[in-house]
Amino acid sequence: MVRYSKTHEWARIEGNTAVIGISDHAQKELGDVVYVELPSVGDAVETESQYGTVESTKAASELFSPLSGKVIAVNEELAENPQWVNEDPLQKGWMIKIELTDPQSAENLMDEEAYREFLQQQS
């Protein structure tokens, strides 16, 4: 189950964990990603708070967590392969995996169809 935030992050929820990354729309807006700064395993992240930074040739952009929890894994491979965020934002370009504080809170996020509509409204 993939859910989206209004700040163009996605969360793939599996039980009480979520894998988090940025949407295909977001990577297109950013252009070539050259650097990703991520938290460490064990760090706490909070809904709508910054947990990292993604740098493209155009600008540095804050990464906001769509959900609250504790970081249990970080995509270390992005250090060497930041372009994966452009090439495959929903799979190889994942950023962090968290253990959710409140798995129910994912219901506040948009499903794919709602996110598509949200993008259309914005454009």
Place this chain on the structure above:
Amino acid sequence: MSFQSRKTPLFSWHRNRQARMVSFAGWCLPLRYDGSLAEARAVRDSCGIFDVSHMGHLSIRGSDAPRFLQRMTSNDVEALAEGRLQYTLFLSSEGTVLDDCILGSLSEEYLCVVNAVNRQKILHRLRAAIEDEDVSVADQTEERAFISVQGPASAAVVEKAVPAARELEYMSVSRTRWGDHSLTLLRSGYTGELGFEISLPAAAALRLWELLCASGEECGMRACGLGARDILRIEAGYPLYGQEIDENTRPFAAGVGWAVKMGKADFIGRSALAGERAQPGSVVRTGIVLERAKIARTGYPVYAAGRQVGTVTSGTFSPALQKSIAMVRIESGYAQAGQRVVTMIRGQAADSVVTDLPFVPIHTKQKGIPCESGCCPKPRREGPGARC
């Protein structure tokens, strides 16, 4: 009065190609097509084509034009032979940089290519400075297009469409017929590679652009946006007005003092610069390479010995070096290559090393070398854009 960005004669091509467009100096221009890094790599490996129709295109005529331009610009117009190009500066009477430009000498006129953002300023300045002399200044920007083809394969690509390009040496300019149209062909560019820039009537722009695209296809030529143009000019160590140079910078500190000829006849800004060469404690322009891929963006401070000694003027990720690079304005005591400095990036210290400019070898004077299939040189590297 219109607040809309001007469209170049190639606007619909960019839109059909689904380029990401951006407003730059009042013009709507492609920022990127597929990706700036791949576009920049294509220029280093093969070639790229750019719509630079936003650049100001001024024509200066009249029997007194040489003397007039000698007075208005910092480089030596007397040393500019017919058929040649010259990098030069317009200075304020205080000796600061109003614009940098390429001046070309043609049989009946001088062509002056100015930065889009400074076009009106320079136009007004030139017209207001005409005294009792035979000089006229015409702004041809909006009736013309300007197409740039850059990279080791550019000679092969341009020659197929415009054979006269074959004769052109670096920093030269010529006029040639292309069908019913008159082309102005420049061997110049802003990438550090062998390259050509072609000025032509707006009505003919799309036809030449498409012909060049067809001619470049087998070489893996890519259409390139402003994003790639910025990466390439930073790698080549070229200044950009508004970043490295502006009305607050003086040419010697900005690393463009070589275009100020103090020995020539008097010119605007000369007296203010008398005796000013790089002095101890003064500021110079140089490069830094960052140890991680975080980008040092304009305005970020540079530290050494516990205090700020410089400021980033432009930074980017270099696809040629696979490193984060930046141009800096820095105290000359800290400008030696190898000097370790710290760039503050959003509150975090990033270890950096001072490096002489340019960051990449300059190939502007190179001759185009044909590859085995006769269209372009062998790519220096595998990867996108290196398909030949």
